[in-house]
Amino acid sequence: MSSKVSRKQFLKGMAVGGTMTLAASTLAGCQKAMPSGPVPSKWDEEADVVVVGTGFAGLAAAIEAKNAGAAVKVIDKMETPGGNSIINGGDFAAPGNWYQKEQGIEDSPELMLKDMLKAGLNLNHVDRAKVLTEKALEAAEWARDYIGAEFYRLTFHGGHSVPRTVQLVKGGSELINKMLKKLQELGVTVETQRKLERLIVDEAGRVVGIEARDGYTFGDETSGKTIYIKAKKAVVLATGGFSRDIKMRMIHDPRLTEAFESTNHPGATGEALRAALKIGAMDVHMDWIQLGPWASPDEPGFGYVPLFCERVVGWAPMINPKTGKRFINETGNRKVRADAIIEIGVPVIIVADTYATEKNVPANVIENGLKIGAIKKFDTLEEVAKEYGIPWDAFKAEVERWNQFVENKKDEDFNCMIFQDAKPLGFQPPFYAARLWPKVHHTMGGLVTDVNGRVINQDFQPIPGLYAAGEVTGGIHGAVRLGGVAMADCVVFGRIAGKNAAAETPAA
Amino acid sequence: MNAPTTPPSPKGLKGFIARRGIACTIVIALFILLVAANAVYALWEASYNPSFCSLCHIIRPYVDSYHTSEYLDNIHQQANVGCKDCHVTTPIGALQEVAAYVTGNYENPLKERKIGTDVCLKCHRSYESLAERTAHLNRNPHESHWPNLRCTVCHKSHRPAENYCAQCHQD
Numbered sequence A: 001m002s003s004k005v006s007r008k009q010f011l012k013g014m015a016v017g018g019t020m021t022l023a024a025s026t027l028a029g030c031q032k033a034m035p036s037g038p039v040p041s042k043w044d045e046e047a048d049v050v051v052v053g054t055g056f057a058g059l060a061a062a063i064e065a066k067n068a069g070a071a072v073k074v075i076d077k078m079e080t081p082g083g084n085s086i087i088n089g090g091d092f093a094a095p096g097n098w099y100q101k102e103q104g105i106e107d108s109p110e111l112m113l114k115d116m117l118k119a120g121l122n123l124n125h126v127d128r129a130k131v132l133t134e135k136a137l138e139a140a141e142w143a144r145d146y147i148g149a150e151f152y153r154l155t156f157h158g159g160h161s162v163p164r165t166v167q168l169v170k171g172g173s174e175l176i177n178k179m180l181k182k183l184q185e186l187g188v189t190v191e192t193q194r195k196l197e198r199l200i201v202d203e204a205g206r207v208v209g210i211e212a213r214d215g216y217t218f219g220d221e222t223s224g225k226t227i228y229i230k231a232k233k234a235v236v237l238a239t240g241g242f243s244r245d246i247k248m249r250m251i252h253d254p255r256l257t258e259a260f261e262s263t264n265h266p267g268a269t270g271e272a273l274r275a276a277l278k279i280g281a282m283d284v285h286m287d288w289i290q291l292g293p294w295a296s297p298d299e300p301g302f303g304y305v306p307l308f309c310e311r312v313v314g315w316a317p318m319i320n321p322k323t324g325k326r327f328i329n330e331t332g333n334r335k336v337r338a339d340a341i342i343e344i345g346v347p348v349i350i351v352a353d354t355y356a357t358e359k360n361v362p363a364n365v366i367e368n369g370l371k372i373g374a375i376k377k378f379d380t381l382e383e384v385a386k387e388y389g390i391p392w393d394a395f396k397a398e399v400e401r402w403n404q405f406v407e408n409k410k411d412e413d414f415n416c417m418i419f420q421d422a423k424p425l426g427f428q429p430p431f432y433a434a435r436l437w438p439k440v441h442h443t444m445g446g447l448v449t450d451v452n453g454r455v456i457n458q459d460f461q462p463i464p465g466l467y468a469a470g471e472v473t474g475g476i477h478g479a480v481r482l483g484g485v486a487m488a489d490c491v492v493f494g495r496i497a498g499k500n501a502a503a504e505t506p507a508a
Numbered sequence B: 001m002n003a004p005t006t007p008p009s010p011k012g013l014k015g016f017i018a019r020r021g022i023a024c025t026i027v028i029a030l031f032i033l034l035v036a037a038n039a040v041y042a043l044w045e046a047s048y049n050p051s052f053c054s055l056c057h058i059i060r061p062y063v064d065s066y067h068t069s070e071y072l073d074n075i076h077q078q079a080n081v082g083c084k085d086c087h088v089t090t091p092i093g094a095l096q097e098v099a100a101y102v103t104g105n106y107e108n109p110l111k112e113r114k115i116g117t118d119v120c121l122k123c124h125r126s127y128e129s130l131a132e133r134t135a136h137l138n139r140n141p142h143e144s145h146w147p148n149l150r151c152t153v154c155h156k157s158h159r160p161a162e163n164y165c166a167q168c169h170q171d
């Protein structure tokens, strides 16, 4: 009889059980950070909100925290502020933006979310991605109107279904320098050469400040002296990605040895992210490290070749110099292309004729690329083969095959998108060519945060007193970050983190 | 780095005492106090003269370089710019340097300090005016991502200049 449980009772039982598990997990998983060492008996300095990092995310957080009434401190370990943000291309994804309206392009947050999830292989943390797409336009308008940064055009990036990135004049430095100016007006000084070494946690498990090295010189770990900065309300981590941290990136993707250069600023290392892990923060997608397949081994940093390569794909073929054959969809995503080049093991060749080049690539890119030797000019394809050691007969046959695809506007081998105005290679000599070898460009992975910018711990609970925003966080892009979305992410969540940090009640 | 060097010497007060004996150390310590008490001003005045700097063996290579090198120091020597125009310091700072020297509490070659743009811009006006002078260069070094980049990131004073932009731009 007692075994005769009615359906209704059974369901009730389930519900109770469910609540109990939830309660249990909340109990076990307190909103707490792990201790990281002693809390200093005396602090050297203090502020309500301590922001670490001076890229888009950190400066956006600092401005919002200050405007919400908090006393703010901003530090950066490098001598120059701005991290990757100040060298970035300045493309900001904003659905429904003013240029789109002018040009009659239909767009929406929903469409952008769809694009992000597709590129991200649905690994994206959808709740945050949704907030990003809904607030991106407002963030771009804030950058334009409140900060006073100048945008000048609408651009298109692969993976977006419409042109939706607004571009800053002079790239990311335009926004960073105007944000620095705004902070100065607000009376917040940015303190460079101060490196975060440890997040300090009190007995209650709350982040209450940081240990830093003051007067630090990048690369000299003994430089400067230890200071303790109290954060009465919260610490905001906005320390960027770890593309230049060879040891750390090799843990997550062992292929990425020192043989791979990076497009990033030298300070893109992961010690601040690890400081958060040490106090119990959770990380995600750490091995999704984006390589730029358009980079050249014949010039430092980002360089000119990306601006050549990315404009001629879909117009010109990419060749494996060992076989003389094509090997990949040239217009495919960054991940697929970079993996294919690494698999080949030597730099591959992109070759375009004058027609495709002049139609798509700014003249100064070619001029400067030729001057430094990263782009080369040839009268004939045979000379191209000779220069790069490509087997001529195979190469010649492959070019004929490619030209057939171009005539038919259909690539039967790799399904490359062939542009309407494209013409067979050799339509108008001479030829321009460059070697391609991927460079480490972006780390999609990082700290898990919630929609409020709070850092989540190993018990799925927010860590009191700790926020994070920008490239140091993970999850939002999933497997592949689309062009222009990093900026939107940094400004949207930087602002959210700054506001919420300022609204915290100070630790007892 | 091509910074001028002199032979190494043991570091710290201990090394100094070992080398010169306790009596000598006390005499020197008293001397410093005396200087501190009475002669700050005279010392300060004298320190404007480059030959004053060369009293310390560790500084001599810099003075030699100032007079004979192909570097920025010599260009400034020819323009009558003295050590102290760039090495702006307070009397107390100068005393600390003397104390550090006497006790051997310094690195050899000396660790380079960072001199802010304000020091150079006392004479060189502004980044805007400098940008005009180098506008002919392909990538204007005085008009970059960082509007207040420390001059000495590129213009080393006692050794050849370095091109900071070259880590990312080859031209």
Ligand SMILES: Cc1cc2nc3c(=O)[nH]c(=O)nc-3n(C[C@H](O)[C@H](O)[C@H](O)COP(=O)(O)OP(=O)(O)OC[C@H]3O[C@@H](n4cnc5c(N)ncnc54)[C@H](O)[C@@H]3O)c2cc1C
Pocket (backbone or CB within 6 Å): A052, A053, A054, A055, A056, A057, A058, A075, A076, A077, A078, A081, A082, A083, A084, A085, A086, A087, A088, A089, A090, A091, A092, A093, A172, A194, A195, A196, A197, A238, A239, A240, A241, A263, A264, A265, A267, A268, A269, A271, A272, A302, A441, A442, A469, A470, A471, A472, A483, A484, A485, A486, A487, A488, A490
């Ligand atoms: C060449 C290039 C071009 C790009 N172009 C675009 C683009 O057009 N559009 C787009 O959306 N994205 C682009 N990106 C990506 C985007 O720029 C970055 O993801 C973004 O700038 C990251 O901003 P952030 O604020 O998170 O970090 P960053 O701007 O990198 O700032 C982090 C700061 O934290 C500091 N820091 C790190 N560790 C510590 C520590 N321990 N203590 C103190 N300070 C520390 C660093 O020194 C740095 O200044 C580009 C990236 C590169 C490299």
